[in-house]
Amino acid sequence: MCRKKFWILLLLVIGIGLAHGQSRRIINIPDISGYKTLKCDFHIHTVFSDGTVWPTVRINEAWEEGLDAISITDHIEYRPHSTDVVADHNRSYEIAVPLARQKNILLVKGAEITRSMPPGHLNALFIKNANLLDRDDVFDAIKEARDQGAFLIWNHPGWKAQQPDSTLWWPEHSNLLANGLLHGIEVYNSNEYYPEALEWANEKKLTMFANTDVHGPMNVEEGQHRPMTLVFAKSRTEGGIKEALFNRRTLAYFDNTLVGQSALLEPVFFASLEYDKAPLRIANGINKVVYLRNNSDLDYELELVQPGVGFDAPERLTLKAHHVTPLSLSGNSDEIGSTREINLYYTVKNMFTGPVDNLIVTFTFKNLP
């Protein structure tokens, strides 16, 4: 039998070398004044509920993809592998936490309270003991989470399985909200976008989330990224995340789109760009090119809101990620010669503040004679 022990040691030592990912991607979305921009996914499953991967896989995926924080949120009420996987509701967190520490991934302890609509599925983050959420009555479970200090998110509010005809806000949700039992809402889940949730978040002061709800292995294609929640935190700590979530400093990031409040979208937009802010010297018939360098991973799609007074500017402009795009301004009347400040108003077609509202940004340049 000592023969067996020998190779077990070898396997343990060597296993690391065989591990898949040897390097960590960098997600380029800039920090903004006063805050670190943390890349997070707060809705994830493992074999300990109805997922199909071991908890450590979630840490490795997050590390390789460049995330800062995740929460494993296994269902309390739904555990189809329980014949073979025998453990309590805290176990997936316990298994993942040593690797999370080693890889410097912030692992937020969570669970998914999984009920029929209303109120549907809710994620409880920053909980202390998931086992105590296993209660017959859903409101008892939610209150228990709250008593543990949880941040509570309404998941996939427009999920067809629970809201087949239209995406409704139920009295039960008003009730939760009124009692401090609901703090956030997913405006994006997996591959579905819920514009109604964006509207509710604005009206009812809920924090917005984009999460994966991933059950199987993540499969992020080259050049793509998983849906994620950007958290603007004072520090890269669990406490920093918690403070930011309760103060609604998040954006939902999916595909090439950012969704959230303009107070966060605008600084992200301008922090992504590098360009010469020196005064221009545009006059009638005189042209000037400003080179906009976009250091972020987003292609910003701009559309001119209104024509410039005394100058021409491009109606449409794509600021391609990691490229330099010229912005060409040319005077078209004598008026421009005496204008001392040039303002350019663009709507950013892939940054949403509401279901049909885009961020509007203003480029301002001094103009010299």
Place this chain on the structure above:
Amino acid sequence: MCRKKFWILLLLVIGIGLAHGQSRRIINIPDISGYKTLKCDFHIHTVFSDGTVWPTVRINEAWEEGLDAISITDHIEYRPHSTDVVADHNRSYEIAVPLARQKNILLVKGAEITRSMPPGHLNALFIKNANLLDRDDVFDAIKEARDQGAFLIWNHPGWKAQQPDSTLWWPEHSNLLANGLLHGIEVYNSNEYYPEALEWANEKKLTMFANTDVHGPMNVEEGQHRPMTLVFAKSRTEGGIKEALFNRRTLAYFDNTLVGQSALLEPVFFASLEYDKAPLRIANGINKVVYLRNNSDLDYELELVQPGVGFDAPERLTLKAHHVTPLSLSGNSDEIGSTREINLYYTVKNMFTGPVDNLIVTFTFKNLP
């Protein structure tokens, strides 16, 4: 409590719609005369040994990647998740088999006998009861597998953890071979190639394999493929595979490389190509272009073995996958005018018959005056 039941049903119904892969890739390596070319991976782990995914993940991966057959070969002796995952050695097969049937993936029942060197790790395929392989003495385990009708493979024979200094064939392996307890060998495992194993396979009449030995999720990048064993079977059935393995009709396929016997490599090469085989009319100073269409996924890298007699042919030629490549032949002496058969000898730099030997192919054309 009936509330719980309700959403469980919903989850079951909807879960399918959320599944990742909706379509199956096609691996383009042609069938050859008399045989179907099956794409197989015979070395795979799950959470039931030291892998990190649920057995169904392996079926989904195989289906999406276009494989025909896999074997889940969890370690008998090494089960680090056994605190949480409580099941016998047949369980991973049992969980995977219904999905395999539904997806039309051939699932070969297997297990990995996992010991120190010699004899190292051996995969037993086509076994009936994996629990019976759990024996103190490794040879008892191997004999048990044989008695169940198993095909036995020496895995990763050059693995540094077990053969740190050089890749050795041990007396124990001769012993296994002499007693009909060893039938195949991995010439490729995960991302390692063992040329010594190729040599032994040729000398000792072992069947060659390329397997993944995958533990975590497969991560096949766009345009890439997992290492796999091509099996030339009389039928796409488990029995067809077994007959082919015992008769050594396999090739190892990894990166852009095929390794094995020329009797299999050559028909694969020519079955990959489509071109006009009509007689040429080359004379001194007369040029003719033959368009070679390569319908396979391999880029074939050709190098001229010897100059043509009376004509020029390209010294190097890449027959790019799914492209048409011109082969330009031009007469360079009067001799060619009276030549009735033109033979072109090319070595295929990415098809290996031995550690330093490549397949040589002959293109033959009639030449008319």
Place this chain on the structure above:
Amino acid sequence: MCRKKFWILLLLVIGIGLAHGQSRRIINIPDISGYKTLKCDFHIHTVFSDGTVWPTVRINEAWEEGLDAISITDHIEYRPHSTDVVADHNRSYEIAVPLARQKNILLVKGAEITRSMPPGHLNALFIKNANLLDRDDVFDAIKEARDQGAFLIWNHPGWKAQQPDSTLWWPEHSNLLANGLLHGIEVYNSNEYYPEALEWANEKKLTMFANTDVHGPMNVEEGQHRPMTLVFAKSRTEGGIKEALFNRRTLAYFDNTLVGQSALLEPVFFASLEYDKAPLRIANGINKVVYLRNNSDLDYELELVQPGVGFDAPERLTLKAHHVTPLSLSGNSDEIGSTREINLYYTVKNMFTGPVDNLIVTFTFKNLP
């Protein structure tokens, strides 16, 4: 000076070896019954008008991208490089034609009659002498082309530079049409789609085109293709193309979209697919999967037109290019048990027959008890 001659010879010999593309891509859009599906681009410029590449570049590009036929259509009236490039209007064709023959690219002689709106820019294909199109009056030029047997296309009818406010059909176009001086229209040019042109083509029996109007080097990204006109010809000859154009057997192909008549779209769709057409055996509660293999380069996006009677079918289905997609049908009432023919009606969202009309396809299966 003989020294100079020596290296010139060397350059000529070696130049071929340095050529960029060594292989030709295959565009996978199937032939249909009775016709070859030729991939064509009938609007292309060179340095001999306002383009920036030599005519041979156009042949090499077409060959590498897998096209069958092109027409170089340099402007008659606009030649900004004429200070340095001194030649008549036939010269770009003359330079390109030897390489076209060598590479087996069909080169249709053409020119672009380039005037203000109306009638705008018109391509004349199959002309004999481009110099004779250099006439003061645009209608004289068009008549000259017609007298040479030309096929005449209205180019980019919605080009903002000539139709700034809306895409208009002018009396002059009615006049041309009535006099047999207008045969086709671009529904797609460069990167612009003109739905109005599709409508006019249907109403006025014009042949539809998608062309590049390329001026600089073609830059086709990996996995992409240039906009092109699919011509359904009885033979792969210039005559075959001419007959097909005058008989309106074309489709416009751009991005992942095909536009044209359903009589051509439908056979292309079904010729792209391979699946088992054997009778099904669906009954209430019984499920059957049909595997649809799509051998074309298009991802077909299907949407169910109406629910099946007695069975469920997927509402949305993407038949990914070069993949196999399962179509799962399941009986949901006893009625299906006595149904002998199952018809599935899908609209193909990326195949257009009109500005807002999609092709509808019917999958028909026999059903056995």
Place this chain on the structure above:
Amino acid sequence: MCRKKFWILLLLVIGIGLAHGQSRRIINIPDISGYKTLKCDFHIHTVFSDGTVWPTVRINEAWEEGLDAISITDHIEYRPHSTDVVADHNRSYEIAVPLARQKNILLVKGAEITRSMPPGHLNALFIKNANLLDRDDVFDAIKEARDQGAFLIWNHPGWKAQQPDSTLWWPEHSNLLANGLLHGIEVYNSNEYYPEALEWANEKKLTMFANTDVHGPMNVEEGQHRPMTLVFAKSRTEGGIKEALFNRRTLAYFDNTLVGQSALLEPVFFASLEYDKAPLRIANGINKVVYLRNNSDLDYELELVQPGVGFDAPERLTLKAHHVTPLSLSGNSDEIGSTREINLYYTVKNMFTGPVDNLIVTFTFKNLP
């Protein structure tokens, strides 16, 4: 005729909007102390010699690909398009220079003196009048270039067309060198690498170049780059480039490889990396991970030169471009506890200082008890 004028104006206005590239890629190779790292290509052809594109194409390509400087070096002696393209040797420069200024590309005036071997083909950069290089005697042409202040490069010294059997240094080259008529040499041209040239450059103090010698359109695949010469200049000006070339401050950059002097390679390597340089606290059995962030476009391939004394370090490490790679160090003897400085010696397999010599880099960390 006024009708013609109208559309010409329209074309001029609109032409810009149809231009291909709207944004400029960023090549990420860092500046080093005291110098800007300019990305340059000094060997390029147009239709004014045997190339197949208009000179402006070269400026657009350079701009889109992120280059700082190019030289158009049309052959003086070889102009196969001269029947149609009628102009003197300065013309391609003249045509390109306005667009170069507009796009902020430095355009170095050049020409290729194109003779049989010896001395073969030489590029003359920074010339004033290319017409004067059209001389019968090659040495007269070279001297004329020198008298104009030219920097002279021996192009593709191992080109099989001129050096069919082996890459030779001829007495004529010694003669040129001795007379100040040869300053640089291409170690890479198009897709060929000449290790002999690297050796000569080291021995004879020649400046190294990697150039494209492009004749047709550049076709840079997604994620790739053209071969280029990195110039370490005091300023981003033509004068800055000239000073740097005459002082041998260049590296050749092709594929994933950099070739040149270690005095330039080493600062590029370390300027590419960002990592915490704080003291470590490694002791026997204590492990520490340093995260190496590689901000450059190169994947650096490291191989340990010698084992650490008292600690283990990875034998091989790939610092993937734009990724973070962990470097794990672990104490393996008591000795390490008293070591105050840890030195790690790695050879960089893709940075060459000689034909078979790689750059060796040293990572130095303080170690605290």
